[in-house]
Amino acid sequence: MILSDREGYSKYLRLINISFDVLVITLLFPMFFTGLGLNNLHFGIYQFVCWSIIAYFSEFYEVYRYTPPQQIGAMLVKQGIIFLLVVIAFFPFAKQTVFSGEATAKYMVVIFALITLFKFLLFYYLKKYRMVTGSNYRNAVIIGYTQDALRLKSFFEEKTEYGYRFSGFFSDTAVNNDVKGRIADIKTFVKENHIDEIYCSLNELSNDQLKDLVNFADITNKTIKFIPDTKEIFSKNLRIDYYEFFPVLSLRKTALHEPAAQVIKRVFDIAFSMLVIILVLSWLAPLLAILIKLESKGPVFFKQSRPGHNEKEFFCYKFRSMQINETTEQSVTRNDPRVTRIGKFIRKTSIDELPQFLNVLHGEMSVVGPRPHLWTQNNLYSSRIKKYMVRLYVKPGITGLAQVRGFRGEITNDEDMINRIKYDVFYIENWSLLLDFKIIIQTVVNIFMGEEKAY
Template sequence: MNAGTGRYSKYIRPISIIFDLLVLSFLCLFFFKELNLNSLYYLAYQTLVWAIIAFSIQFYGIYRFTTPVEIASKILKQGMLFLLVIIAFFPFSKTVLFSGKAIAYFMVSSFILITIFKFLLFYYLKKYRVVTGSNYRSAIIIGYTPESIRLKQLFETRIDYGYRFLGFFSDKKSNSFIKGKLENVKSFVLDNGVNEIYCSLNEINNEQIKDLVDFADENRKTIKFIPDTKEIFSKNLKIDYYEMFPVLSLQKTTLHDPITKAFKRVFDICFSLIVIFGLLSWLIPLLAILIKLESRGPIFFKQGRPGIDEKEFFCYKFRSMKINKTTEMEASKNDPRVTKIGRFIRKTSIDEMPQFMNVLLGEMSVVGPRPHLWSQNKIYGNRINKYMMRHYVKPGITGLAQVRGFRGEIETDEDMINRIKYDVFYIENWSLILDIKIIIQTVFNIFKGEEKAY
């Protein structure tokens, strides 16, 4: 990553969320101490409803181009809805005393602190970008039109937005401002660490749009569109305003939302703890004896795999093979490396159970795209469309592709293509219900047995 380019951006929302929850928790304990509340239950209720409301109104959806009026509007909406659900808590408990005065003090003091912090953070980041030139995002514009020139001028005049404009690209115009043609965009983006690509829809056709969207997906770049009268065929489009200038962008998936990620993380922790204490606590000693009796070597097998953002982590399994030097070669049918106990635990997927430790450590999720071998990433990363999208999220112990039968050995490119299709569908269409369905189907498949589980 280029020096100074968004190094701290990923921490801004978590810091804001943690600050808000700490303020609410501390002040409710202070102002409600005389109301005979069960503090644990009330804090759980308060945190849950805060998260639900924040998710519904996108309370933490504040960006570098968001206006102060929009921030104030979000705070007002959050405050009004939160007040209603806090008041609604009291009639359900006969022992709790209702105090309008205590609630008023709690709400006013909480939202004064939250508002001050949110605006201070917002204005501090703007000032930080102007003074230091840090936390910027580099951008290019495809198309040389009056609209794209206006956007370039906006980047240059509103330094507090934190954009560094690197140039125009156009097939229709040629002058000193234009860096190259459309065919030069991809190499320029990769060579210069471009973060955002803006496209004027006057100069590109539908095929070029599709190609650029695929390129942005594969290389984790943000793509946005400068709208005009041309009809746009795309799902997930949303409109933002930089002052009065409209731009269209492809919305990130639900799994990119901080509240959704936090909710999924809590689910992962709870589920993995149940499995670790309820199952692995007695399964590990039993399998340790059986594995050691059959072959020499460790009980667990660990292997480096690409995780979220293609960062390496060590994936743990029960050892199901004899010690060998071909660990980057996936197992095949009747593989001579697999031990007798190994065939059983692989057939029932028991060998994957230690990965609940990876889940607890935050390296994996219970449900998500399965982590591939590094060798598979190198082979298929540039060969299969949207392959790299699977690194947008944490890898999973089980996934949609696996319960649909696309697991095990990759014999043809078609096997991997089908697996990627299901992985991408899962990322773009995530829901808690889908996770639960996949978990239930995985358990069913374990007892039924799967043809490619070897």
């Protein structure tokens, strides 16, 4: 189970929070370190990189609507102490710079005063905003009718500042006005009533029901949480959160849903794409344009609608490798008569995919990620293969783990797609920048070694 970025504050509010902090540490340091011989560019880059790394590993921006103020304060203290140490560590290596303890102390006090004030103002403003306007709430249902479930319901209804709206219980053992139906009715109710979060009292669920609900949450991009007991679900990768004194278990998010990881991956995508566009496409595109035009009539580039991040449509670019035809929603088969002579070469070497670096630069794709499928494939397999929709929680990629493991090209049976999904989900759940580098290197190796399914 992979949680989407629907958890907690919207991604825009978190982006505002991160942007404010970065602006504060970037814009204010020249005011305090003037006359010390400090290289502002080097120190600015050093600060930004260190702040990002510290925030990522300390989970500094993991603040949700139920996060207590004490925990936010502890996060600020931890971030502040570690950041102070790395700021001090810069000066011994900057030989032309004079270290000033007074300037450093004033700088740290001012930036963390501003960051703390902004973070708490944003946190409390959102709570008041929910209470006054009734906006920014999340619809929740509870499976099970137990004492703990009733306590959670009371929390939702009494603590309106947390922004939850309780929509009812589902139970196979209890019948009253609060119980909206049986457990089997939950899926229809969630879809029809725009429910955001499903809370499960594990006492009333069998293991099969539990697995079915987790798969349902994957497919529909809903958040699922658990009211603790001793079921075997505890063996999974769980995080415990407290709604004041009430414990709730959540399936952990993946690294790719962390803001810091998204920034790192996006910066890498932009830098790598610019290198490819400048060093390769700048001279290769005109050459291929001539060869493609000489062999067949039609445009140099081929664009095709594909499902992207969260199933949002985008147009995927390629060098045209086939004769103009009307069967664009049919994937290429071995010895496909539509493929031109130059098309066979650029498909075999994957050169036809290079224009997708423009998609990456535009923010529609990533260098590494699950390959975007045709809409016909997406519609066919989304309901047939478990966890298929998980691959749409991240941006599609030019290359991916499934492709370098040999699962690329034509889909001849369900097993081909199942293997792709397994590798795509593994990539999402285990992402790291090092894994991206390994996949890119393996992609280049495969191009020169040749691939059986590259046709």
